[in-house]
Amino acid sequence: xxxxxxGDRVVIKRVEAEETTKSGIVLPGSAKEQPQLAEVMxxxxxxxxxxxxxxxxxxxxxxxxxxxxxxxxVKFDGVEYTILKQSDILAVVE
Amino acid sequence: xxxxxxGDRVVIKRVEAEETTKSGIVLPGSAKEQPQLAEVMxxxxxxxxxxxxxxxxxxxxxxxxxxxxxxxxVKFDGVEYTILKQSDILAVVE
Amino acid sequence: xxxxxxGDRVVIKRVEAEETTKSGIVLPGSAKEQPQLAEVMxxxxxxxxxxxxxxxxxxxxxxxxxxxxxxxxVKFDGVEYTILKQSDILAVVE
Amino acid sequence: xxxxxxGDRVVIKRVEAEETTKSGIVLPGSAKEQPQLAEVMxxxxxxxxxxxxxxxxxxxxxxxxxxxxxxxxVKFDGVEYTILKQSDILAVVE
Amino acid sequence: xxxxxxGDRVVIKRVEAEETTKSGIVLPGSAKEQPQLAEVMxxxxxxxxxxxxxxxxxxxxxxxxxxxxxxxxVKFDGVEYTILKQSDILAVVE
Amino acid sequence: xxxxxxGDRVVIKRVEAEETTKSGIVLPGSAKEQPQLAEVMxxxxxxxxxxxxxxxxxxxxxxxxxxxxxxxxVKFDGVEYTILKQSDILAVVE
Amino acid sequence: xxxxxxGDRVVIKRVEAEETTKSGIVLPGSAKEQPQLAEVMxxxxxxxxxxxxxxxxxxxxxxxxxxxxxxxxVKFDGVEYTILKQSDILAVVE
Numbered sequence: 001x002x003x004x005x006x007g008d009r010v011v012i013k014r015v016e017a018e019e020t021t022k023s024g025i026v027l028p029g030s031a032k033e034q035p036q037l038a039e040v041m042x043x044x045x046x047x048x049x050x051x052x053x054x055x056x057x058x059x060x061x062x063x064x065x066x067x068x069x070x071x072x073x074v075k076f077d078g079v080e081y082t083i084l085k086q087s088d089i090l091a092v093v094e
Numbered sequence: 095x096x097x098x099x100x101g102d103r104v105v106i107k108r109v110e111a112e113e114t115t116k117s118g119i120v121l122p123g124s125a126k127e128q129p130q131l132a133e134v135m136x137x138x139x140x141x142x143x144x145x146x147x148x149x150x151x152x153x154x155x156x157x158x159x160x161x162x163x164x165x166x167x168v169k170f171d172g173v174e175y176t177i178l179k180q181s182d183i184l185a186v187v188e
Numbered sequence: 189x190x191x192x193x194x195g196d197r198v199v200i201k202r203v204e205a206e207e208t209t210k211s212g213i214v215l216p217g218s219a220k221e222q223p224q225l226a227e228v229m230x231x232x233x234x235x236x237x238x239x240x241x242x243x244x245x246x247x248x249x250x251x252x253x254x255x256x257x258x259x260x261x262v263k264f265d266g267v268e269y270t271i272l273k274q275s276d277i278l279a280v281v282e
Numbered sequence: 283x284x285x286x287x288x289g290d291r292v293v294i295k296r297v298e299a300e301e302t303t304k305s306g307i308v309l310p311g312s313a314k315e316q317p318q319l320a321e322v323m324x325x326x327x328x329x330x331x332x333x334x335x336x337x338x339x340x341x342x343x344x345x346x347x348x349x350x351x352x353x354x355x356v357k358f359d360g361v362e363y364t365i366l367k368q369s370d371i372l373a374v375v376e
Numbered sequence: 377x378x379x380x381x382x383g384d385r386v387v388i389k390r391v392e393a394e395e396t397t398k399s400g401i402v403l404p405g406s407a408k409e410q411p412q413l414a415e416v417m418x419x420x421x422x423x424x425x426x427x428x429x430x431x432x433x434x435x436x437x438x439x440x441x442x443x444x445x446x447x448x449x450v451k452f453d454g455v456e457y458t459i460l461k462q463s464d465i466l467a468v469v470e
Numbered sequence: 471x472x473x474x475x476x477g478d479r480v481v482i483k484r485v486e487a488e489e490t491t492k493s494g495i496v497l498p499g500s501a502k503e504q505p506q507l508a509e510v511m512x513x514x515x516x517x518x519x520x521x522x523x524x525x526x527x528x529x530x531x532x533x534x535x536x537x538x539x540x541x542x543x544v545k546f547d548g549v550e551y552t553i554l555k556q557s558d559i560l561a562v563v564e
Numbered sequence: 565x566x567x568x569x570x571g572d573r574v575v576i577k578r579v580e581a582e583e584t585t586k587s588g589i590v591l592p593g594s595a596k597e598q599p600q601l602a603e604v605m606x607x608x609x610x611x612x613x614x615x616x617x618x619x620x621x622x623x624x625x626x627x628x629x630x631x632x633x634x635x636x637x638v639k640f641d642g643v644e645y646t647i648l649k650q651s652d653i654l655a656v657v658e
């Protein structure tokens with residue numbers, strides 16, 4: 001994939017519910033702010049963002065939990081991605 | 095559990111009302127911002143979060159009081175957890 | 189009491205109206221943001237809170253005036269407490 | 283009076299309209315944010331408040347103008363006071 | 377006049393429409409945020425205000441343009457003044 | 471013109487639609503936040519504004535694009551000007 | 565093009581849907597905050613913006629993804645551009 005996020009942004013690809021079940025995680029579909037499982041596809045360089053040093057903690061391939069309404073969705077070569085700030089990623093699942 | 099929270103986030107598991115009573119704490123069910131008792135399951139590394147140094151003060155196993163609407167709920171292996179920032183934890187109960 | 193507040197938080201126990209009158213203070217019951225008299229039960233360690241040094245100025249046993257809607261109420265061993273930030277305490281009464 | 287305000291807070295006692303007229307000041311009763319004349323009764327120690335150094339500029343006995351909706355009213359020994367931050371005091375009248 | 381503004385506040389006295397015309401300035405009466413011409417009557421000492429150094433740039437006697445809804449109006453010895461922060465003054469007219 | 475803007479403020483004079491067309495720029499009249507072409511008439515000294523160093527980048531005579539709702543309009547010697555902060559100027563047109 | 569953006573602003577020209585398809589990117593037309601593909605036409609100098617150092621990471625000719633509602637649209641020589649802050653650019657597409 002050739003989307004290079006700027007600053008502290010991260011490109012993620014949502015892991016569908018079927019996969020979610022396989023990995024043992026069930027994410028409720030009715031919660032108001034619905035958590036989401038996704039895979040990290042691209043990571044911005046970090047650095048000084050709005051005057052604050054941001055070190056990127058996630059890397060390509062990480063499975064992460066994020067909030068549904070964070071970020072912006074973009075479709076690329078027929079696949080949907082989400083571009084969001086690293087601070088909108090809640091946790092890495094291993 | 096293999097959820098690794100990022101930054102100053104903490105994964106907690108709510109302690110049910112029955113347990114709550116056993117430990118001598120009764121948390122009212124009708125308060126508008128309902129306090130909650132929970133056990134800490136995983137703690138992020140802390141560090142510089144949005145330009146501010148955060149030292150993690152809670153540890154796995156701590157019983158904590160937090161506000162009901164803080165954080166994001168996620169179900170994992172059939173168990174519900176909440177991921178929230180340490181600053182949304184009000185107190186440790188011993 | 190074994191509630192240990194985090195950071196710059198303080199646990200207080202409201203002094204009832206009857207006691208209030210005895211100490212010579214009358215707090216109006218109809219004001220929109222109703223002031224409150226309380227006794228300090230536990231004090232967090234202070235330190236660097238959201239990047240700012242906070243020195244705790246109140247101590248256990250202090251009688252304090254605080255705003256009614258500040259903080260979170262929690263019942264413990266049948267007694268109601270309020271957990272709030274020290275900055276929501278207006279004054280110490282001596 | 284034994285109310286000791288915390289931080290950059292100040293305890294003031296409103297000067298009634300009659301007194302106001304005597305001192306030559308007339309404060310309109312219909313303005314939306316009604317200015318007020320008051321006397322300073324107690325002054326907090328100042329210091330570092332939310333990470334910012336605050337030097338107290340008013341002293342006990344000062345006559346000050348403040349905005350009506352600033353601060354919290356509290357009745358003490360039958361007298362009404364207002365506790366507000368020094369930054370809500372607009373001017374000292376001499 | 378003996379009103380001493382605190383911090384970065386300034387006391388101004390509005391210049392009436394008649395005077396405004398004489399000095400060659402016409403300020404529209406229907407604009408939503410109506411600009412105003414005024415004379416500076418008293419200037420606070422400036423200094424560190426909410427953690428930021430403020431140098432007072434206006435002086436007593438300056439004619440200034442300010443926004444109508446900035447500041448607080450106060451009547452003193454029968455004359456109406458406005459107390460506002462220097463940052464609410466847009467320009468000095470010479 | 472003898473309006474001296476304070477701090478990081480700039481006085482601009484709108485360039486009318488006719489002139490706009492001549493210079494090759496067409497600014498849409500129906501956009502919700504309508505961009506505007508203007509000429510810079512006076513520039514404040516800049517310096518430390520609310521604790522932040524501001525260097526003035528525009529100079530008298532510059533043609534600039536700004537947002538319609540930024541700043542305050544003032545009529546002076548029969549001519550309408552706008553006083554706005556330099557940060558509300560989007561670009562210089564050459 | 566002779567529009568010189570100030571500070572951390574960037575002038576971009578939207579790439580039409582047809583072109584978007586050619587480059588393999590499909591941007592949904594119904595999303596609430598609709599992402600957009602654009603080409604960078606001019607880049608501000610960066611520097612200290614509102615007290616924070618901003619290094620410009622995009623350059624003229626870059627294809628970028630941005631949020632539809634960011635920035636201000638301006639028509640110049642019959643062509644529509646958008647002027648926005650670099651922080652409103654989500655990613656560079658290569």
